[in-house]
Amino acid sequence: MLGRLRRYPDVEAVNLYAVDAADRLILDVAADALAVAGDGGVAVIDDGYGALTLGAVAAHDLRRVRVHQDLLTGELALANNARAVGLADRYTAHALGRELLEGVRVVLLRLPRALSGLAEIADAIARYADPGVRVFAGARDKYLTPAMNDVLAESFSSVQASRGRQKSRILTARDPKSPGPVPYPIREQLEELDLEVVAHGAAFSGPRLDLGTRFLIEHLRRMKPDAHQAIDLGCGTGILAVALAKARPHLTVVGTDQSAAAVASARATAAANGVADRVTVVRDDAMSAIGDNSADLVLCNPPFHIGAAVHTGSAIKMFTETGRVLRPGGELWTVYNSHLNYRGVVERFVGKTDVVGRNRKFTVTRSVRGLRGARPD
Numbered sequence: 001m002l003g004r005l006r007r008y009p010d011v012e013a014v015n016l017y018a019v020d021a022a023d024r025l026i027l028d029v030a031a032d033a034l035a036v037a038g039d040g041g042v043a044v045i046d047d048g049y050g051a052l053t054l055g056a057v058a059a060h061d062l063r064r065v066r067v068h069q070d071l072l073t074g075e076l077a078l079a080n081n082a083r084a085v086g087l088a089d090r091y092t093a094h095a096l097g098r099e100l101l102e103g104v105r106v107v108l109l110r111l112p113r114a115l116s117g118l119a120e121i122a123d124a125i126a127r128y129a130d131p132g133v134r135v136f137a138g139a140r141d142k143y144l145t146p147a148m149n150d151v152l153a154e155s156f157s158s159v160q161a162s163r164g165r166q167k168s169r170i171l172t173a174r175d176p177k178s179p180g181p182v183p184y185p186i187r188e189q190l191e192e193l194d195l196e197v198v199a200h201g202a203a204f205s206g207p208r209l210d211l212g213t214r215f216l217i218e219h220l221r222r223m224k225p226d227a228h229q230a231i232d233l234g235c236g237t238g239i240l241a242v243a244l245a246k247a248r249p250h251l252t253v254v255g256t257d258q259s260a261a262a263v264a265s266a267r268a269t270a271a272a273n274g275v276a277d278r279v280t281v282v283r284d285d286a287m288s289a290i291g292d293n294s295a296d297l298v299l300c301n302p303p304f305h306i307g308a309a310v311h312t313g314s315a316i317k318m319f320t321e322t323g324r325v326l327r328p329g330g331e332l333w334t335v336y337n338s339h340l341n342y343r344g345v346v347e348r349f350v351g352k353t354d355v356v357g358r359n360r361k362f363t364v365t366r367s368v369r370g371l372r373g374a375r376p377d
């Protein structure tokens with residue numbers, strides 16, 4: 001069954017997989033615990049594309065599995081895969097919190113890249129799950145760090161690493177410690193922007209200002225001054241959206257991000273800075289819910305990872321969508337690590353592109369959508 005799973009609608013490519021050795025190892029190491037967990041006793045967190053959820057359901061005939069996936073593309077892929085294999089009624093999707101975890105005795109977890117993301121998940125499990133809960137957290141060896149044990153050990157008295165298999169490993173955690181005050185989201189004042197950032201654990205860059213984002217914000221004044229409707233594409237904690245809304249009182253901004261943690265953070269950042277009436281945040285894969293020719297200005301600090309893999313697929317998807325969503329004459333402002341050299345890509349998918357800034361690490365470009373569509377006139 002696992003061999004039938006697909007990544008769609010996430011980027012599909014020869015070197016990107018829907019199921020990997022870490023998924024199989026988690027399912028094998030957790031098999032005895034899953035066999036006795038019972039219906040409603042299992043939660044799955046950050047399943048990539050459904051391998052953990054559907055693998056556990058199929059092997060142990062489970063019902064009422066509760067699932068949280070930070071990434072929308074993973075959530076949609078699980079739903080598609082579950083339909084394809086006839087198991088769509090065996091699980092429900094939830095936000096990270098009490099509803100996901102109350103009464104749960106077994107948690108299968110794909111370790112997130114960000115330690116702060118793991119810290120928020122570990123705290124939630126320790127806080128809300130059954131005191132006898134066992135956590136099976138796995139990843140490929142190259143993404144595991146000793147710090148992950150330490151983060152789990154902040155919430156659990158017992159953390160053990162499994163023997164490796166096919167360059168993958170499992171950390172097993174049990175005996176939850178009694179939790180203190182809820183640690184996330186974190187709030188921090190960015191003095192240089194006079195802006196308060198609110199960040200959940202898995203949000204990009206946490207409560208800090210990313211260096212690329214800072215460089216892009218330096219060009220804020222020049223970004224299409226007559227714009228009324230702007231989009232912060234891949235908004236993370238919403239710093240770009242909120243900085244723009246604060247600088248331009250007549251402008252509305254839609255922030256989009258596929259990460260649930262990012263969306264919750266950006267909404268809270270907008271509220272903390274008094275611009276929630278003009279900044280709307282949606283969880284979306286790129287801009288699939290936004291109409292053609294509907295925006296004057298798009299700001300984007302694009303991702304260069306898909307999950308753990310360095311891949312330009314997400315950025316290209318975002319630029320393609322930008323060509324569709326911008327009105328003729330609308331502008332895309334983007335920043336990227338100069339070695340990635342996205343200029344040709346944005347020129348192709350959006351329109352005529354100029355480099356407007358370059359420092360030792362980053363390049364900022366402005367692309368203007370042509371009158372006849374994505375290709376320059």
Ligand SMILES: C[S@@+](CC[C@H](N)C(=O)[O-])C[C@H]1O[C@@H](n2cnc3c(N)ncnc32)[C@H](O)[C@@H]1O
Binds near residue numbers: 213236239286304317
């Ligand atoms: C480099 S971060 C920039 C975040 C934020 N704009 C900033 O400047 O701090 C890229 C963001 O794109 C989001 N992202 C990646 N793929 C996406 C997709 N397909 N649709 C929407 N957002 C996506 C990530 O979750 C991440 O928050």
